[in-house]
Amino acid sequence: MHQYRVLSGIQPTGEPHLGNLLGAVRWWVTDQREGDCFYCVVDLHGLTVAGDPAERRAASITMATLLLAAGLDPESCTLFLQSHVAEHAQMAWLLECTASFGELRRMTQFKDKTAKGGEEAARVGLFTYPCLMAADIVLYDADRVPVGDDQRQHLELTRNLAQRFNARYGPDVFVVPDAQIPPPGRGARVMNLQEPDRKMSKSAGSPQGVIGLMDDPKDIERKVRRAVTDADDGPDPVRYDPAAKPGVSSLLELLATLEGVGPDDVADRYTRYGPLKADLAAAVVATIEPIQARFRELEKDPDHVRRVLRDGADKAGAVAAATLRRAYDAVGLLPPAG
Numbered sequence: 001m002h003q004y005r006v007l008s009g010i011q012p013t014g015e016p017h018l019g020n021l022l023g024a025v026r027w028w029v030t031d032q033r034e035g036d037c038f039y040c041v042v043d044l045h046g047l048t049v050a051g052d053p054a055e056r057r058a059a060s061i062t063m064a065t066l067l068l069a070a071g072l073d074p075e076s077c078t079l080f081l082q083s084h085v086a087e088h089a090q091m092a093w094l095l096e097c098t099a100s101f102g103e104l105r106r107m108t109q110f111k112d113k114t115a116k117g118g119e120e121a122a123r124v125g126l127f128t129y130p131c132l133m134a135a136d137i138v139l140y141d142a143d144r145v146p147v148g149d150d151q152r153q154h155l156e157l158t159r160n161l162a163q164r165f166n167a168r169y170g171p172d173v174f175v176v177p178d179a180q181i182p183p184p185g186r187g188a189r190v191m192n193l194q195e196p197d198r199k200m201s202k203s204a205g206s207p208q209g210v211i212g213l214m215d216d217p218k219d220i221e222r223k224v225r226r227a228v229t230d231a232d233d234g235p236d237p238v239r240y241d242p243a244a245k246p247g248v249s250s251l252l253e254l255l256a257t258l259e260g261v262g263p264d265d266v267a268d269r270y271t272r273y274g275p276l277k278a279d280l281a282a283a284v285v286a287t288i289e290p291i292q293a294r295f296r297e298l299e300k301d302p303d304h305v306r307r308v309l310r311d312g313a314d315k316a317g318a319v320a321a322a323t324l325r326r327a328y329d330a331v332g333l334l335p336p337a338g
Contacts, residue, residue, distance in 0.1 A: 006035045006180070007142035009042035009082065009133075012056070012063040013049070018211040018284065019190035019200035021070060021291075022257050027146060029071035037077040038140045038316055039067065044082045044089065045133070048126040065305050066213060069294035080312030082136065087320035091135035092128075094327055098161050098168075099131055108153055134158035139320040141175040155179045169330035174323075190257070191250035193227035214292060217285045224281040227251060229273050238270040248273065251280055258283045 008028060010020060028039055041063050046056065060081060072079055082088050104110070107130055114122045137145055137158050147155050155177070162174040192198045194209030202210070209227070211220055229237075229247040240263040242249040252263040255276070259266070270276045298305060329335070 032077035084313035
């Protein structure tokens with residue numbers, strides 16, 4: 001019997017990249033055999049930005065297929081689309097009625113995403129989506145939530161909302177989740193190859209610095225070969241020094257993550273950038289090619305993927321419905337007759 005429950009999600013916007021795989025997905029694959037794990041493609045979160053409906057549907061099925069290709073096993077975890085479980089949106093409203101305007105306005109991601117266009121043009125959903133994220137978590141009585149650096153603030157908000165709700169309506173309505181921060185070496189931060197001060201991201205930084213999970217091996221080799229190193233070569237150009245040499249340090253971190261060792265151990269093997277980049281490219285290709293092969297197999301049977309999502313939504317929905325009913329009862333909403 002599992003001793004803990006995990007909830008984590010990933011948006012289906014843009015092509016999944018190496019940072020998604022190393023920072024989250026491959027650890028989902030490990031954790032699914034140790035905990036009671038619920039993993040969702042958070043397609044509702046993607047509505048905070050404009051998008052083509054057909055592309056959105058295709059992206060959702062592509063993301064689910066890639067997660068299966070990367071090793072998620074429907075016999076060991078619950079995989080589903082967020083929009084297939086109506087309780088997510090319903091619970092979000094309860095938490096919007098629990099959160100304050102001030103604490104949502106302090107969310108750094110909202111500030112960052114509205115810095116260019118301004119708050120007046122921002123969608124309300126962008127402002128309130130931390131409440132939807134909190135709903136995703138509390139619906140499944142999750143004890144642990146794997147989060148990267150950029151989501152710690154949102155997890156803390158979730159904890160605050162759960163504690164506040166429990167204080168108002170009863171001590172046992174929601175489980176208060178703990179953050180599961182990836183330890184060093186578990187790929188918490190994979191940096192953009194062209195801008196080593198930025199995380200590898202689908203929405204920010206140079207696209208030439210992002211390695212997509214469906215990239216051709218030759219494109220991967222080219223991107224790694226052209227990765228930024230550092231102007232200060234000196235007598236010891238390949239050394240792990242994130243402050244003074246962020247470029248080569250990010251490459252060392254990436255290879256160390258792929259090999260499961262420390263970046264200093266990797267640095268000790270190289271005296272020049274060329275061999276480091278060649279070995280890094282080979283390691284990335286070796287990691288991604290089996291996923292691509294499995295993806296191509298699954299892509300031929302989209303009905304199988306849809307069945308996995310349907311079964312996952314059925315299981316997730318049963319858990320979510322019980323939690324939502326508990327919350328509705330706590331706040332005093334009358335249950336339906338019969």
